[in-house]
Amino acid sequence: MTVAELRQSGFLDQLLSEAGRALQVLGGTMPASRPNPADAVVENAVADAPELTEQEAKHAAGLMRVNHVGEICAQALYRGQALFCRDAAIRDLLLHAAVEEVDHLVWCNDRITELSSRPSIFNPLWYAGSFALGVVASRAGIPYNLGFMAETERQVEQHLDGHLNSLPANDARSRAIVEQMKADEIEHRTTAENHGAAKLPAPVKLAMRFMSKVMTTTAYRL
Secondary structure: OOHHHHHHHOHHHHHHHHHHHHHHHHHOOOOOOOOOHHHHOOOOOOOOOOOOOHHHHHHHHHHHHHHHHHHHHHHHHHHHHHHOOOOHHHHHHHHHHHHHHHHHHHHHHHHHHHOOOOOOOOHHHHHHHHHHHHHHHHOOOHHHHHHHHHHHHHHHHHHHHHHHHHOOOOOHHHHHHHHHHHHHHHHHHHHHHHOOOOOOOHHHHHHHHHHHHHHHHHHHHO
């Protein structure tokens, strides 16, 4: 297909739009659509709680960087899935979830900055890989497309549970963000399931867990 034919079909414009959005996401210029849950929390809200030690702040920043990378991946995955989805309702569902993932991105980035740290240096790689996976998933049909969404959110929920157990007890601001993220991820999973998400084959789930382990281990430090 020629460039002219691609432009006439609108697909080239879609690709350019996605490239522009990716630059915004990776550049941290996308605005959140909801207030940061941490804004309602006073730092060290636990009675008589001491300030975070240097080690606690470094650990919290590492966990929030992992969460930020997870949202980079989810954002890219859902937009990749939506690109070739021909069902308008399902496409809107995926794009709505992607919008809420932008909120998570902004909140996590804000907290990482507060903790005097920075996002993962590999974010462009995470985004590109996840977008490509989303495109592949979109070609597998709507049930498996939604199945990828449901399984992604299920694994993210488990990560967030672990982070809530691992965050310093007096880091109320990070906890507020992670708790709202978890609530949103549960909603995304149940929405996908209610719209007919298919269960993914065990090897696919294991591969997703393996890649997630590589990503989280790397993102915690870099």
